Amino acid sequence: MTPPPLATIEDAQRLVLDALVDVAPDLEGTRIPADALLREDLGLDSMDFMNLMAALSELLDADIPERDVSQLETVEACAAYLHDRAGIR
Amino acid sequence: MPSLGADMTSGKLVSWHVKPGDVVKRGDIVATVDTSKAEIDVEIFEDGTIGELLVAEGERVPVGSVLATVNGAPQAAAEPAPVEPVPAPAAERRPASPLARRTAADLGVPLGQVTGSGPGGAILVRDVGASAAPSEPQPDRALSMREAIAAAMARSKREIPHYYLGTTIDMEAALTWLSEQNAQRPVAERVLPAVLMLKAVAIACRELPAFNGYWVEGAFRPGTGVHLGVAISLRTGGLVAPAIHDADRLDLDALMAALRDLVRRARSGGLRSSELTDPTVTVTNLGDGGVPTVYGVIYPPQVALVGFGSISERPWAAGGMLGARRAVDTTLAADHRATDGMSGASFLKAVDRLLQTPEQL
Numbered sequence: 001m002t003p004p005p006l007a008t009i010e011d012a013q014r015l016v017l018d019a020l021v022d023v024a025p026d027l028e029g030t031r032i033p034a035d036a037l038l039r040e041d042l043g044l045d046s047m048d049f050m051n052l053m054a055a056l057s058e059l060l061d062a063d064i065p066e067r068d069v070s071q072l073e074t075v076e077a078c079a080a081y082l083h084d085r086a087g088i089r
Numbered sequence: 090m091p092s093l094g095a096d097m098t099s100g101k102l103v104s105w106h107v108k109p110g111d112v113v114k115r116g117d118i119v120a121t122v123d124t125s126k127a128e129i130d131v132e133i134f135e136d137g138t139i140g141e142l143l144v145a146e147g148e149r150v151p152v153g154s155v156l157a158t159v160n161g162a163p164q165a166a167a168e169p170a171p172v173e174p175v176p177a178p179a180a181e182r183r184p185a186s187p188l189a190r191r192t193a194a195d196l197g198v199p200l201g202q203v204t205g206s207g208p209g210g211a212i213l214v215r216d217v218g219a220s221a222a223p224s225e226p227q228p229d230r231a232l233s234m235r236e237a238i239a240a241a242m243a244r245s246k247r248e249i250p251h252y253y254l255g256t257t258i259d260m261e262a263a264l265t266w267l268s269e270q271n272a273q274r275p276v277a278e279r280v281l282p283a284v285l286m287l288k289a290v291a292i293a294c295r296e297l298p299a300f301n302g303y304w305v306e307g308a309f310r311p312g313t314g315v316h317l318g319v320a321i322s323l324r325t326g327g328l329v330a331p332a333i334h335d336a337d338r339l340d341l342d343a344l345m346a347a348l349r350d351l352v353r354r355a356r357s358g359g360l361r362s363s364e365l366t367d368p369t370v371t372v373t374n375l376g377d378g379g380v381p382t383v384y385g386v387i388y389p390p391q392v393a394l395v396g397f398g399s400i401s402e403r404p405w406a407a408g409g410m411l412g413a414r415r416a417v418d419t420t421l422a423a424d425h426r427a428t429d430g431m432s433g434a435s436f437l438k439a440v441d442r443l444l445q446t447p448e449q450l
Binding site for chain 1: 275282
């Protein structure tokens with residue numbers, strides 16, 4: 001798989017938002033604050049959340065361990081994680 | 090137009106997937122229909138050759154109307170009804186984003202008339218907007234969804250003498266086992282706790298078949314398999330409860346895959362008609378809603394609904410000791426015409442017992 005463009009945190013944030021809209025199509029076209037809580041504010045349920053983690057894992061071309069998953073509560077946390085992990089890939 | 094649930098009185102033909110002369114076999118998807126709840130892919134129940142398409146794309150007709158004729162078969166999937174034949178152009182299924190598909194349905198725009206500007210000619214929501222006539226009235230989808238749920242639930246409470254039982258199930262063994270399993274798996278292959286609970290209910294239905302089936306014409310008719318209806322929130326409001334067929338026979342990985350697929354299709358279109366008509370029992374899981382307990386309303390003509398609240402740590406007394414354990418409130422809403430409280434208690438005990446040995450699920 002070709003690594004996605006993750007040179008900047010903005011790149012990572014754009015990819016997270018794309019993955020999010022894929023999981024929850026009703027969010028397409030809405031403004032999603034970077035600090036919105038994925039579950040409480042955006043209403044992702046357990047299945048949506050797991051699908052989002054699977055999408056991020058695919059972008060990284062690497063697994064996301066269970067212990068990391070619990071820290072990924074917002075769009076910006078996901079973007080930072082993606083950016084950091086891509087940097088050490 | 091098939092009835093795709095107790096709450097459906099009419100449906101709109103969104104698109105045809107066949108044209109006159111096409112050879113079809115039982116189970117093929119021949120059309121997509123918009124109920125007031127969702128877009129459903131309609132399967133045909135006969136082998137044969139498509140004769141005439143009698144309903145045009147975009148047309149709304151009552152349940153029971155004939156949609157098409159099939160040669161080599163007694164009749165199409167629906168009962169005959171006086172519907173004016175309207176010549177309809179055949180349209181192939183075109184790539185379109187879920188939002189575009191839904192918007193097209195809401196606006197009454199046949200996807201065949203929209204030029205896609207997305208990758209590979211995929212239709213995006215802005216393409217639908219450009220094709221829609223500005224003067225067309227837009228149906229209130231949220232309102233029609235509400236009306237459909239109101240009709241089904243009012244019928245349920247009018248006709249079904251519900252009784253309710255509840256118990257608190259210790260989930261410590263199930264969650265510990267699942268956590269160990271998931272730790273060895275990539276994220277895309279992990280299994281949700283809800284899947285263990287679904288499987289336990291499915292096996293309990295096999296053990297106690299009086300909870301698995303329908304009340305029709307004054308008598309209980311058992312289901313032909315355990316087709317587990319799963320209540321799925323549509324995010325945009327409302328819910329549907331399509332079936333996972335033969336859920337008691339699927340292993341946990343297969344059940345997880347089936348649930349993932351069902352949730353995706355429930356929200357973005359592509360549920361099949363048999364998934365809406367086949368559920369023999371329904372499970373509702375409000376764990377993500379953060380409430381400890383849910384008391385369900387049975388979906389007629391089913392005779393039982395099992396509800397799970399949120400899993401949380403509770404004070405737990407056992408063997409004279411007090412500790413903290415993760416547990417879930419589990420309820421049964423059942424039809425008193427079909428079963429009594431004692432058998433209902435046995436049902437909940439079976440669900441509890443099955444969740445104590447997760448490796449056997």
